[in-house]
Amino acid sequence: MRTTSVDVFRIATAGPGDVSGLMDLIVSGAIDPASILAVLGKTEGNGGVNDFTREYAVAALCTALAPKLGLSPEAVEQRIAFVMSGGTEGVLSPHVTVFTRHRDERPAGVSGKRLSIGMAQTRDFLPEELGRSAQIVETARAVQAAMADADIGDSADVHFVQIKCPLLTSERVAAANARGNTTATTNAYSSMAYSRGASALGVAVALGEIGADVGDEDVLRRYDLFSKVASTSSGIELMHNVVIVLGNSVSSASEFEIGHAVMEDAIDATAVTAALESVGLGANPQAGRTLVNIFAKAEASPDGTVRGLRHTMLEDTDISSTRHARAAVGGLIAGLAGTGAVYVSGGAEHQGPAGGGPVAAIARLSD
Incomplete structure (x- = not known):
């Protein structure tokens, strides 16, 4: 085969x-x-x-x-x-x-689904499309294309969708205004959140986690709408979305396997342990399995609390809340995984429940 x-x-x-x-x-x-x-x-x-x-x-x-x-x-x-x-x-x-x-x-004796990866990208967006319906729709299409590229037919086999998406600059905002259009925000830093959020909602639509009737008014407002596997990161270096789907496929001969869980908040150690256990690691690891990496999103809870206790991440004018969140979640995961070389990205808008985020683990199998 x-x-x-x-x-x-x-x-x-x-x-x-x-x-x-x-x-x-x-x-x-x-x-x-x-x-x-x-x-x-x-x-x-x-x-x-x-x-x-x-x-x-x-x-x-x-x-x-x-x-x-x-x-x-x-x-x-x-x-x-x-x-x-x-x-x-x-x-x-x-x-x-x-x-x-x-x-x-596929080696003899290898059974079950193994790690598979697929890629796709959207068309370039206009600045006025970032954080809005166009970005949601185009991202959903790209996710489905990346699933096909990975030979993954069941959304349940998708465990992590990494997206690189654009952000707004003053020049891009001015270009939209010159065409008589407005952007979702005029603030470059805020635009990162809009772009991340719309991209994550696109993942949720593609995987059937939410309905397709999501639009401009839902981005950064309806936090009850989210994807359990989306991880989106904004950058200045592009104007389209790059989509990477990671999951398990029966057509893969890989020596690796991926699983995931969803953190409910920034101190959800149970979810991190569940992600490790989903690939045979955790407190009682299966023989012949080693951790390769953990991928997670970090977010400062938008209501300013974690389990009923006030935090000041959103009120710190010296350090961005995303930096606080990365440090907190990174420390938690590193302690449980036994390594600080883990991929923790800040800004989890619509990526897991508000204040939480997806966490995925990849293990290498020696069998």
């Missing part, structure tokens, strides 16, 4: 421009650069509009991979999905997670 095999490599980085770990794996033959499909990374920037560590990391990776692929750096960026999440507050450790995919034979 001809199948697809997916491999996952977590690589520590000494800085946003550090590509030495990836290059070492390519030189050793562990990674075929032609098989790289996506790279998810954590960089030590502030995670805000002016966090250029994300763009710097992508540029460094594209420049390093270009001669290996016989392409220009610009062509590499078009071929591979790069999603860099800024902000490694607290014990979070900068790193990249590289996903490769190639055709392979």
Whole structure:
């Protein structure tokens, strides 16, 4: 049976421009650069509009991979999905997670569903479309296309959907105004939330988690509408959505498996443990399984409380609430996973219940 095999490599980085770990794996033959499909990374920037560590990391990776692929750096960026999440507050450790995919034979004795990955992207958006219905609809279409690319037919087998989405700048707002249109917000930082939220609602629509009758008025207002597997991250470097679907498929010959749970709030250790247990890890791990990485969203509860107790994350004018949330959730997950090299992204609008967020774990199986 001809199948697809997916491999996952977590690589520590000494800085946003550090590509030495990836290059070492390519030189050793562990990674075929032609098989790289996506790279998810954590960089030590502030995670805000002016966090250029994300763009710097992508540029460094594209420049390093270009001669290996016989392409220009610009062509590499078009071929591979790069999603860099800024902000490694607290014990979070900068790193990249590289996903490769190639055709392979399913080994004898391997049964069940294994890790699969699919990619798609939307068309470019106009600034006035960000955070609104157009972004929801187009994202839903791209999620379904990425599921098909991963050969996943059942939404229950989708465990994490990572999206890189655009944000607004003053120039983009001015361009919309020049056409006689208004944007969802004129504030660049707020636009990150609108874009993340609309993208997450697109995931929820695509997977049937909510109905398709969701629109402009629901974004950042109806927090009862959310996806349990969406993880969206805004950046200045693009005007379309890049969609990466991670799930399990019977047509995969991968040595990896993914599972997830949903955190109800920023201190939901039970959900993190459930995500680990979903792939045979946790308090009593199955033999022959090792943790590769954990992917999670972090959010400061919009009502200003966690389990009835007031927090000040939303009222701190010195440090953004998303940075507080990443540090808190990152510390919780790191303590349970035994490593700070985990992917925790801030800003979970419509990504899990208000104040919470999805958490997914990938394990390697030796059987």
